[in-house]
Amino acid sequence: MSDKPKIAFYWCASCGGCDEAIVDLDEALLDVAGATEIVFWPVALDFKRKDVEALPDGSVYAAFINGAVRNSEQEEMAHLLRRKAKVVVAFGSCAQLGGIPGLANLFSRADILSAAYLEPATMDNPDRVLPAVHSRANGQELELPVFQDRVRALDQVVDVDYYIPGCPPMPKIIGAAVAALLGSELPPKGSVLAPNKALCDECPRKDTKPEKLSFTEFKRPHQVLADEKICLLAQGLVCMGPATRAGCEAVCIQGNMPCTGCGGPTSRVRDQGAKMLSALASLVDAKEPEEIERTLATIPDPVGTLYRYSLPASLLQAARPEQTCAA
Amino acid sequence: MLNRRTIPSAPPGTAFEPRIVAFFCNWCTYLAADLAGTSRMKYAPNVRVIRLMCSGRVDPQFVLKAFAEGADGVLIGGCHPGDCHYQEGNYKALRRFLLLRRMLKQFGIEEDRFRLEWISAAEADRLRTAVNDMVEKVRALGPLDLQILKSIEAETLEEAPVDV
Numbered sequence: 001m002s003d004k005p006k007i008a009f010y011w012c013a014s015c016g017g018c019d020e021a022i023v024d025l026d027e028a029l030l031d032v033a034g035a036t037e038i039v040f041w042p043v044a045l046d047f048k049r050k051d052v053e054a055l056p057d058g059s060v061y062a063a064f065i066n067g068a069v070r071n072s073e074q075e076e077m078a079h080l081l082r083r084k085a086k087v088v089v090a091f092g093s094c095a096q097l098g099g100i101p102g103l104a105n106l107f108s109r110a111d112i113l114s115a116a117y118l119e120p121a122t123m124d125n126p127d128r129v130l131p132a133v134h135s136r137a138n139g140q141e142l143e144l145p146v147f148q149d150r151v152r153a154l155d156q157v158v159d160v161d162y163y164i165p166g167c168p169p170m171p172k173i174i175g176a177a178v179a180a181l182l183g184s185e186l187p188p189k190g191s192v193l194a195p196n197k198a199l200c201d202e203c204p205r206k207d208t209k210p211e212k213l214s215f216t217e218f219k220r221p222h223q224v225l226a227d228e229k230i231c232l233l234a235q236g237l238v239c240m241g242p243a244t245r246a247g248c249e250a251v252c253i254q255g256n257m258p259c260t261g262c263g264g265p266t267s268r269v270r271d272q273g274a275k276m277l278s279a280l281a282s283l284v285d286a287k288e289p290e291e292i293e294r295t296l297a298t299i300p301d302p303v304g305t306l307y308r309y310s311l312p313a314s315l316l317q318a319a320r321p322e323q324t325c326a327a
Numbered sequence: 328m329l330n331r332r333t334i335p336s337a338p339p340g341t342a343f344e345p346r347i348v349a350f351f352c353n354w355c356t357y358l359a360a361d362l363a364g365t366s367r368m369k370y371a372p373n374v375r376v377i378r379l380m381c382s383g384r385v386d387p388q389f390v391l392k393a394f395a396e397g398a399d400g401v402l403i404g405g406c407h408p409g410d411c412h413y414q415e416g417n418y419k420a421l422r423r424f425l426l427l428r429r430m431l432k433q434f435g436i437e438e439d440r441f442r443l444e445w446i447s448a449a450e451a452d453r454l455r456t457a458v459n460d461m462v463e464k465v466r467a468l469g470p471l472d473l474q475i476l477k478s479i480e481a482e483t484l485e486e487a488p489v490d491v
Contacts, residue, residue, distance in 0.1 A: 106434075270388055274387035274390075274391050274427075275388065277387050281422040281425070296425055303433045306430070315391035315392050318434075319474075320474060
C-alpha cells in the first residue's frame with residue numbers, strides 16, 4: 001500500500017463519455033495516476049465492489065462519480081462510495097444536474113418500460129414480460145436493481161462536496177479541478193469547479209452580440225446555415241450561452257453549433273431552464289398574444305430545449321406522471 | 328442535499344382548500360387588492376399576495392418555486408397593456424407567461440393553475456372576480472400533488488405493480 005491519496009471513479013446512469021473524458025487527459029492522466037492510487041474504476045481497471053467494501057471507511061481521498069441515479073444499484077454504490085471517500089465529486093452534467101437521462105422525468109416509469117419493452121416494432125414480447133426485481137430462470141433465482149420512479153442528480157441521493165460540470169467535462173476543467181483537490185487548500189465545500197460566469201463572456205463571437213436582441217422566429221440548427229462569425233442568438237438560434245456556466249471555451253460555438261447548456265447554471269441562478277425561458281421570451285418582438293404565441297411556437301419542446309441537462313436538478317424536477325407530456 | 332420548505336397543507340380530514348400564490352404589481356393590481364380591502368369587498372381567502380414593483384419582475388423561477396413548495400396555483404396581476412409604470416414590463420410578463428404556461432403543460436400542470444390578469448388600481452371588482460374564479464377552478468382540479476414532494480421509497484417501488 002502506498003501513501004499516495006486513493007481515488008475512485010464510478011459511473012451511474014451515464015453514457016461512458018465522462019470516463020472517456022478522463023482517458024482524454026492523455027499524458028496528464030499519467031500524472032494523475034502517478035500522484036494517486038486508483039482503487040476503483042470499473043471502465044478501466046479490474047476492481048470489484050467487494051474490493052471497495054473491504055477498504056476502511058473514509059480511507060479513499062476522493063470519489064469521482066459520473067452519471068445520474070436511476071436505480072437502486074446506483075443508489076447503493078453512491079452511498080458506499082460516500083462512506084469510503086472523504087471527498088465526493090459529482091463529475092459531469094448527469095451527476096451534477098441529472099443530465100440527458102434526466103429528461104426521462106417527463107415520463108412515468110410505466111411509460112418508459114412500455115416504450116422499451118412493449119411498443120417497439122422490433123420487440124417480440126407476446127407475454128408482455130417486463131423487467132422484475134425478482135424472477136426465476138433455469139431454476140435460478142435472479143435479482144435486478146429496482147428501476148426507481150425518477151432520475152435524480154447525485155446530490156439528491158448523497159452529500160456531494162464538489163461539482164465538475166460539462167457533458168463531458170473539458171480536459172482543462174478536469175485538470176484544474178484535480179489540481180485544486182490535490183492542492184494544499186481545498187475550495188469551499190459545494191463549489192462548482194469551473195469559472196462562475198456566463199458562457200457569452202468567453203465566447204469568441206461576443207462582440208457581435210447586439211445591444212438589444214429581438215426575436216420574430218426561433219430557428220433550430222438544421223433549419224439554417226449559420227454565419228460562422230456572428231452571435232448565434234442574433235441569427236435567431238436558441239443558444240444557451242447567457243444561462244450557462246463558462247469554462248468550455250465555447251467549443252460548440254467554435255463548431256458553429258449553439259450552446260445546449262451542459263455547463264449548468266452559474267451560482268446566481270437556481271433554475272437554468274427558467275432563467276433562459278425568461279431571457280428568450282422577454283425578447284420576442286411582439287405585443288399581441290397571438291403574435292407572441294406564433295413566435296414562441298417555433299420552440300416546439302421547451303423542456304427539452306431549456307432543461308436538456310438539468311431537469312432533475314430543476315425546481316420542478318419531474319412531470320406529474322399521471323398527466324400527459326404533449327407540449 | 329436540497330432543503331425544501333413547503334407551504335403547510337390542510338390538516339387531514341378537512342376539505343381541500345386551494346393555496347394560490349399571487350404576484351401583484353405595485354402600481355395597479357396590488358392597489359386594486361388594497362381598494363377591495365378598504366371597500367370591504369369579500370373574496371376567497373386562498374391567495375397569498377406578494378407585492379412586486381412590476382409584473383415584469385416575476386422571474387419564472389418564482390412561479391416554479393411556488394409550485395415546487397406546495398402552491399396549487401399561481402396568479403400574476405399587472406397593469407393593462409399600455410399602462411405599465413415602466414413602459415414595457417407587462418409585455419415582458421405576458422411573453423414569459425405564454426411560454427411558461429406551455430412549458431408547465433409539459434410538466435403536467437394544467438392551464439387553470441397559472442393565470443395572468445390585467446387589473447388596474449380602480450378595478451377592485453375585477454380582482455374579486457378573478458380571484459374567486461381561479462380559486463373555484465383550482466378547487467375543481469384538486470391539489471397539485473407534485474411527485475417531488477414525495478420521497479423515493481425503494482421498498483414500496485419494488486412491490487409496485489407496473490400497469491401498462
